[in-house]
Amino acid sequence: MIKKLTSAMLLVAMSTTAFAQTEKATAEPTYEYKFTVVKEHAATPVKDQAKTGTCWCFAMTSFIESELMRLGKGEHDLSEMYVVRHNYVRRIKDNILRRGRGNVGPGSIGHMYTWVMKNAGLLPEEVYHGINYESVKHNHDDLNTWIKAINTTAVEMKKPLPAEIVDGVLDAYLGKVPEKFTYRGKEYTVDSFYKSLGLNADDYVEVTSFTHHPFYEKVMVEVPDNWDYALMYNVPLDEMMQILDNAINTGYTVAWDGDLSEPGYAFKHHVAVNTKEDIRNQKTLKAKAKEEVVTQESRQKGFETFATVDDHLEHITGVVKDQDGVKYYKTKNSWGTGENGTGYHYISEEYVKGKTISLVLHKNAIPKAIRTKLGIK
Numbered sequence: 001m002i003k004k005l006t007s008a009m010l011l012v013a014m015s016t017t018a019f020a021q022t023e024k025a026t027a028e029p030t031y032e033y034k035f036t037v038v039k040e041h042a043a044t045p046v047k048d049q050a051k052t053g054t055c056w057c058f059a060m061t062s063f064i065e066s067e068l069m070r071l072g073k074g075e076h077d078l079s080e081m082y083v084v085r086h087n088y089v090r091r092i093k094d095n096i097l098r099r100g101r102g103n104v105g106p107g108s109i110g111h112m113y114t115w116v117m118k119n120a121g122l123l124p125e126e127v128y129h130g131i132n133y134e135s136v137k138h139n140h141d142d143l144n145t146w147i148k149a150i151n152t153t154a155v156e157m158k159k160p161l162p163a164e165i166v167d168g169v170l171d172a173y174l175g176k177v178p179e180k181f182t183y184r185g186k187e188y189t190v191d192s193f194y195k196s197l198g199l200n201a202d203d204y205v206e207v208t209s210f211t212h213h214p215f216y217e218k219v220m221v222e223v224p225d226n227w228d229y230a231l232m233y234n235v236p237l238d239e240m241m242q243i244l245d246n247a248i249n250t251g252y253t254v255a256w257d258g259d260l261s262e263p264g265y266a267f268k269h270h271v272a273v274n275t276k277e278d279i280r281n282q283k284t285l286k287a288k289a290k291e292e293v294v295t296q297e298s299r300q301k302g303f304e305t306f307a308t309v310d311d312h313l314e315h316i317t318g319v320v321k322d323q324d325g326v327k328y329y330k331t332k333n334s335w336g337t338g339e340n341g342t343g344y345h346y347i348s349e350e351y352v353k354g355k356t357i358s359l360v361l362h363k364n365a366i367p368k369a370i371r372t373k374l375g376i377k
Contacts (some may be wrong), residue, residue, distance in 0.1 A: 031285040033322050035346055040318025040330055041253050042069045044077065046343030048336030050137035053106035053144075056225070056257070058334035059313035060113035063255040066317065070251060073197055081130020081138070081174050082190075086116045091227055092151055092166055100155035101341060103227040104141060104147055110255050110313065110360035111206050111230045118201035121190030124183050132175040143173040155226050169305040196287065205376065206232035207366070208358040209240040211300045216373045221310070223310035223357060231341050232358055233374050237296045241353060244329075245318070247365035253317050255360035256331060256347075260312040262355065264289060270341050271328075274350035288324075294353035302354060310357045 044065040049058045057080045068076050087108050095102030116122075131138060146169045154161040180189055188196065213219035218231035237242070247254050259265075263278040266285070273279070275289040292298075302308035318330040328346040337343045363376050371377075 005007070007019050015143050029040055029286055030274065031287050033269065033285075033288070033346065035322055035327075035330075037330070038319040038327075039248055040177045040320075041248070041251065042066060043315065043332055044069075044075060046332060046337055046340075047080070047334055048137060049334040050336075051139045051141060052084070053140065054080065054108075054138075055334055056108045056110065057083050057087070057113060057167065057314040059255050059257075059332075060110050060360065062114070062315040062332055062334070063155045063253060064109075064117075065314070066253045067199065067362065068197060068228075070253075071198060077121040077125040079125045079128040079130065082128045082177065083113055084130065085170050085174050085177070086120050088147060088170060089166060090115075092147065092161060094228065095151050096154050098162055099376070104151050105224075107228070107311075108227040109206075109223070109225050109230075109310070109358065111204075111232070111256050113203045114201040114360075117199065118195055121192075121194040122197070123177070123181070123190055123193065125368075127178060127181045127183060128175060130174045132171070132173055137175070140173070143169070146173075158330070169170070179314060181287045202275045203362055203364070204360060205363050205366075206230070206358045207240060207243055208232050208234055209296070209299070209356070210234060210303060211296060212304070221358065227308050233376075235370065237294075237299060237353060239370055240356070240359070241349070243361070243366050243370060244359060245319075246367045247361050248316070248319050248329075252362055252364060252365035253315060254365070255313060256316050256329075256352070257310060257313045257357040257359070258271055258347075258352070258367040259308050259310070259355040259357070261309060262351075264351065267340070267345075270345050272345060272347040272351045272355075274348060274354050291326075291348060291350045292354075294350050308355055310358075314345065314347075316347075317344075322346075327372055 043062060047058055061078050061080050065076055065078055091102060091104050095104045110290055150161055150165060150169060180187055188374040206222050213234050215234055215236055217234060219234045220229050220231055244254055263280050265272040266279045269285055273292060274291045275287045277289045279285060279289050315332040316329045317332050320328050320330050322328065327349045329352055331345045331347050333343055333345055
């Protein structure tokens with residue numbers, strides 16, 4: 001009896017060991033990107049744009065907040081929705097003048113923020129948080145419906161929209177803009193507050209790189225969110241990357257406008273690489289994705305075949321390297337934290353080369369030799 005029991009126990013043990021060995025042999029390999037900081041600069045806490053479609057404003061606000069820290073002005077929490085409000089006001093008028101063929105969506109690109117700074121000032125977040133409805137987070141579903149409705153009606157009537165109607169809709173959802181307010185013990189208007197920050201909107205420029213326009217000139221990049229046909233400096237790809245690296249290496253941060261619709265932009269893993277492999281939808285990464293090298297020609301082809309689109313802005317705050325020494329840009333997103341981890345993404349150098357629409361940065365962050373070619377003083 002004891003001999004039979006011992007034999008049975010031995011058989012079970014052997015079976016368990018064999019199963020464990022088989023399970024180990026058939027387990028799928030996994031990969032995790034690990035990053036080491038090379039250079040990084042101060043940034044304010046990550047925010048959540050929620051259901052607004054205003055990534056451009058959150059990225060630019062974060063960028064300007066970092067600029068204030070770089071300039072020794074301390075940490076400030078600026079209002080995104082005040083700038084968004086003026087974006088709506090401008091494009092509503094623009095759409096009517098274009099007989100309804102304009103773009104009245106929530107999206108825009110970086111220069112819209114600096115236009116508002118210069119022409120309408122700024123507000124602190126604590127004075128104008130822009131949620132005048134029952135919600136903890138931003139939600140512009142209803143607001144965008146009303147914006148579209150009043151635009152459509154005005155075009156059908158062939159009449160400009162009275163300012164009272166536009167302001168009424170914006171006041172209802174975002175709140176009224178104060179004529180005066182108190183911030184940190186001092187009284188301001190929107191204009192005097194902007195001036196108190198020591199910023200100069202004209203110091204900020206947009207840079208791009210496309211071959212269908214001449215280099216070293218200001219050109220209009222044909223993307224839907226450039227609805228006001230603004231001009232930006234066009235340089236060769238290698239010089240665009242020199243500009244970005246010089247900015248980070250000399251103490252500046254950069255607002256990045258690019259494409260996140262690629263299979264290599266893996267939100268769940270907080271990484272973006274220039275690959276055709278679909279790591280975007282992989283719950284667990286099986287291996288490090290193989291990147292494709294970007295040239296000026298391949299970048300241009302991506303733009304002209306609609307493979308590269310203008311759909312997101314983030315804030316580049318530093319440079320990191322992965323465990324193999326590959327370079328990435330540490331990029332602050334605007335989707336909150338929690339499920340989004342720290343709120344930062346790590347975008348590879350090749351991805352930035354291929355998928356950048358434009359960069360916004362302080363003009364002095366551009367190397368002097370390139371500034372000279374562009375005629376920037």
